[in-house]
Amino acid sequence: MTDINSLLDSAPSPASAAVEDAAAAVPLVDFIELLFFAYRDFVGDPDQILAPIGFGRAHHRVVHFVNRHPGMRVTDLLDILRITKQSLGRVLRELVDEGFVESRAGSSDRRQRLLFPTAKGEALARQFVGLQSRRMATALEASGPDGREAVQRFLLAMIDPEDRAAVERLIERADRAARARPA
Amino acid sequence: MTDINSLLDSAPSPASAAVEDAAAAVPLVDFIELLFFAYRDFVGDPDQILAPIGFGRAHHRVVHFVNRHPGMRVTDLLDILRITKQSLGRVLRELVDEGFVESRAGSSDRRQRLLFPTAKGEALARQFVGLQSRRMATALEASGPDGREAVQRFLLAMIDPEDRAAVERLIERADRAARARPA
DNA sequence: ACGAAAAAGTCAACATGACTGACATAAATT
DNA sequence: AATTTATGTCAGTCATGTTGACTTTTTCGT
Numbered sequence: 001m002t003d004i005n006s007l008l009d010s011a012p013s014p015a016s017a018a019v020e021d022a023a024a025a026v027p028l029v030d031f032i033e034l035l036f037f038a039y040r041d042f043v044g045d046p047d048q049i050l051a052p053i054g055f056g057r058a059h060h061r062v063v064h065f066v067n068r069h070p071g072m073r074v075t076d077l078l079d080i081l082r083i084t085k086q087s088l089g090r091v092l093r094e095l096v097d098e099g100f101v102e103s104r105a106g107s108s109d110r111r112q113r114l115l116f117p118t119a120k121g122e123a124l125a126r127q128f129v130g131l132q133s134r135r136m137a138t139a140l141e142a143s144g145p146d147g148r149e150a151v152q153r154f155l156l157a158m159i160d161p162e163d164r165a166a167v168e169r170l171i172e173r174a175d176r177a178a179r180a181r182p183a
Numbered sequence: 184m185t186d187i188n189s190l191l192d193s194a195p196s197p198a199s200a201a202v203e204d205a206a207a208a209v210p211l212v213d214f215i216e217l218l219f220f221a222y223r224d225f226v227g228d229p230d231q232i233l234a235p236i237g238f239g240r241a242h243h244r245v246v247h248f249v250n251r252h253p254g255m256r257v258t259d260l261l262d263i264l265r266i267t268k269q270s271l272g273r274v275l276r277e278l279v280d281e282g283f284v285e286s287r288a289g290s291s292d293r294r295q296r297l298l299f300p301t302a303k304g305e306a307l308a309r310q311f312v313g314l315q316s317r318r319m320a321t322a323l324e325a326s327g328p329d330g331r332e333a334v335q336r337f338l339l340a341m342i343d344p345e346d347r348a349a350v351e352r353l354i355e356r357a358d359r360a361a362r363a364r365p366a
Numbered sequence: 367a368c369g370a371a372a373a374a375g376t377c378a379a380c381a382t383g384a385c386t387g388a389c390a391t392a393a394a395t396t
Numbered sequence: 397a398a399t400t401t402a403t404g405t406c407a408g409t410c411a412t413g414t415t416g417a418c419t420t421t422t423t424c425g426t
Contacts, residue, residue, distance in 0.1 A: 025331075026331070026335060027358060027361075028312075028315075028316040028319050028320055028323075029251070029312055029316065029357075030335075030354050030358065031319050031323065031334070031335070031338070032312065032315050032316065032319060033251075033350075033353075033354055034335065034338035034339060034342075034350070034354070035222070035225065035319075035338055037338075037342050037346070037350050038338045038339075038341035038342050039218070039222045039341075040265070041341060041342050041343045041346070042218065042341055044343075056410095056411055056412075057411090057412090058411075058412060058413090068212070068216075073373080073374095074373075074374060074375095075372090075373065075374085082223070083412085083413065083414090084413075084414065084415085085373095085374075085375075086375090086376085086377095086413090086414080086415090087412065087413055087414075089374090089375065089376075090411095090412085091411095091412085093375095106373095109372095109373080109422075109423070110421080110422060110423090111372070111373045111374070111420095111421060111422045111423070112373060112374080112422095113373080113374065113375090129211075129212055129215065132215050133211040133212065133215065135341060136211050136214050136215060136218075136341075137211055138340060139337050139338075139340035139341040140211075140214065140337065141340075142336050142337065142339070142340035143333045143334070143336045143337035143340070144329070144332070144333050144336060146327070146329065146333065147333040147336065147337060148209070149327070150326045150327050150329065150330040150333035150334060150337075151214070151326070151333060151334060151337045152209060152213075152214070152217065153325050153326045153327060153330065154322050154323065154325065154326035154330060154334045154337075155214070155217035155218055155220075155221045155322075156217060156221075156325070157321060157322035157324075157325035157326070158221035158222075158224065158225055158318060158319075158322040159217075159220050159221050159224050160224045160227075163220070163224070167216075167217070167220050170216075171213050171216055171217070174212075175210060175213065178210075239381090239382060239383075240382090240383085241382080241383060241384090256402080256403095257402075257403065257404090258401095258402065258403085266383085266384070266385090267384075267385065267386080268402095268403075268404075268405095269384090269385080269386085269404090269405080269406095270383065270384055270385075272403090272404065272405075273382095273383085274383080276404095289402095292393075292394070292401095292402085293392080293393060293394090294391095294392065294393045294394070294401065294402045294403070295393095295402065295403085296402080296403065296404090367426100368425100368426090369424100369425090369426090370423105370424085370425080370426100371422100371423085371424075371425095372421100372422085372423075372424090373420100373421085373422080373423095374419100374420085374421085374422105375418105375419080375420080375421105376417100376418080376419080376420105377416105377417085377418085377419105378415100378416090378417090379414100379415085379416090380413100380414075380415085381412100381413080381414070381415105382411100382412085382413075382414095383410105383411090383412090383413100384409100384410080384411075384412095385408100385409075385410070385411095386407105386408085386409080386410105387406105387407090387408090388405100388406085388407090389404105389405080389406080390403100390404080390405080390406105391402100391403085391404080391405105392401100392402090392403085392404105393400100393401085393402085393403105394399100394400080394401070394402095395398100395399080395400070395401085396397100396398085396399075396400090
């Protein structure tokens with residue numbers, strides 16, 4: 001699978017003070033680059049699905065979060081995606097026009113437009129999650145026995161401290177709602 | 184109001200979502216979203232540095248990889264970034280014009296333009312790596328005792344299998360060259 | 367009841383970073 | 397000598413983001 005070994009074949013031993021620890025820790029910059037490449041392939045998954053239907057990654061994000069939080073407000077979506085409403089507006093209009101997302105006025109507050117996935121939207125979201133889950137499941141297995149927990153702590157700690165709690169709440173709420181909603 | 188009873192039975196959905204592990208405490212979709220939020224903040228770091236000097240994220244990527252692989256060819260950079268030469272061309276020209284990157288003709292093959300960071304470019308790259316390393320170091324600590332190894336295996340396994348070896352080679356080569364090149 | 371504020375939508379202009387296609391030049395390879 | 401490779405460039409387009417200004421509808425506070 002990996003072939004660091006073949007690299008060492010042609011590797012002249014680091015000459016001078018190739019210094020201190022030959023069993024050196026993996027430099028942080030390696031992790032930076034691994035994350036770069038990992039994320040590139042991770043977000044590349046949905047492209048295969050998106051291209052044929054003329055959508056882009058912005059559509060993916062919207063469909064995903066609307067599906068995860070049925071009935072969410074436009075403002076909530078803006079907070080999650082951190083884009084302007086003008087940017088969101090375009091993408092959302094296309095998704096509504098093509099029948100992937102539905103927007104209904106809120107019952108308690110009628111200024112609100114609550115966003116719901118249609119059956120078509122749900123199916124699309126399932127495709128996205130299916131693809132990315134496959135990759136994620138494989139990678140978590142590869143991470144080792146306690147890898148799941150370690151990776152979870154890692155990812156959470158990569159998030160800005162001031163946003164961490166909000167993200168945890170968001171995810172927890174979506175999971176709880178999904179469990180309460182029979183498939 | 185919440186239905187506590189349904190909390191434990193995570194009903195395995197129909198055959199399509201077979202990827203999900205019903206016994207897992209944390210659904211895979213949670214990891215998908217954690218990675219989304221983690222990466223968003225991770226790439227947000229360089230923005231603070233980039234905005235004042237009128238550069239974007241494309242400049243960040245180019246400066247980073249040219250700094251990591253001094254003397255790399257334009258083609259190598261295109262392979263890493265997976266963009267077209269027209270896209271790269273604009274960004275590279277700006278970086279050369281403003282003195283962050285230097286391009287010299289190859290000595291053995293004079294068609295090649297080998298890319299080197301200038302002192303200015305090195306300094307900028309160090310800023311990027313510094314910021315992102317800080318976040319990464321904190322997150323790796325938070326991942327636990329054996330977290331580093333687990334995260335490394337995880338990130339590598341997230342990369343498309345057919346690219347994994349190439350990425351490992353790339354990173355290993357950069358590290359080796361850096362060790363042989365004392366600051 | 368009235369005015370401020372909030373939620374959403376829209377128009378217009380613009381920036382960034384990607385893309386395709388066509389073409390040019392120099393140098394290496396066959 | 398012909399072809400291929402490495403690079404660069406012109407021209408046009410697309411996707412996705414941005415600011416700023418303004419409107420409509422509805423709720424909320426005084």
